[in-house]
Amino acid sequence: MDPSLINLLLRRRTRPAPVPLSRGTDFESALVARLKSHPKLDEIIGERLFPLAIPEEIDRSLPCLVYAITGNERARNLSGPSGIATARVHFDARSPSYPDCKAIQELLRQYDGFRGPFAGDIRVCFAQIETHSDSYEWPDDGSDEGMQHLSVTYYFKYREPLPSL
Numbered sequence: 001m002d003p004s005l006i007n008l009l010l011r012r013r014t015r016p017a018p019v020p021l022s023r024g025t026d027f028e029s030a031l032v033a034r035l036k037s038h039p040k041l042d043e044i045i046g047e048r049l050f051p052l053a054i055p056e057e058i059d060r061s062l063p064c065l066v067y068a069i070t071g072n073e074r075a076r077n078l079s080g081p082s083g084i085a086t087a088r089v090h091f092d093a094r095s096p097s098y099p100d101c102k103a104i105q106e107l108l109r110q111y112d113g114f115r116g117p118f119a120g121d122i123r124v125c126f127a128q129i130e131t132h133s134d135s136y137e138w139p140d141d142g143s144d145e146g147m148q149h150l151s152v153t154y155y156f157k158y159r160e161p162l163p164s165l
Contacts, residue, residue, distance in 0.1 A: 027087050027158060028069060030122035035065070037119070041107050044100055054094065060147065063095035065104055070153075074160075084125070086157045093150045101148040105132065108152045118158065125157040 028051075035041060035049055048064035058064065071088040074081060093104035114127040130153040137147040 027072070027085065027122060027156070027160060030119035031067065031069075031089065031156075033119035035067075038107065041065070041104065044103055044107075060094075061096055063093070063097065063100040063104065066092040066094065081162055083159055083162045084157065085160050086155060088130070089154045089156060091152045091154070093152075094147050096145060096147060098148045101134075101150040105150045105152055108154075111154065118156075121161065123159045125159065127154055127156045129154055
């Protein structure tokens, strides 16, 4: 067999080295940094981006965005962690104003099909919407001034730092 053909075949089987990433970078930090750096989203929610739930002391008459990483699967290969993970992220836009909620949902929809540098050293291989839904939370006082609640769930496949001891 021709030596140049053997070299070509060996090069195709060799995987590229993982992208070097800074220590301590995690997907959640990158997600929060990316969302906070979005100027249109910042106009609507400002600093009201929360993990898991809205804190009690927050003014609920203003729009906000709640996120939860509901799953995170890390791929492995024969030598251990591969540095590739898939996160399932659930976003809830909440506001008394339906147009504000819809605007947040549309801004999040821009990440459908996203690939490339995300924030810090996290690189997204692909992002895909799984579901989105709308609902209304009726107030306890019986008035009609409840909360609009629009949800979007995403899958993000990304490259993360390899663990080191």
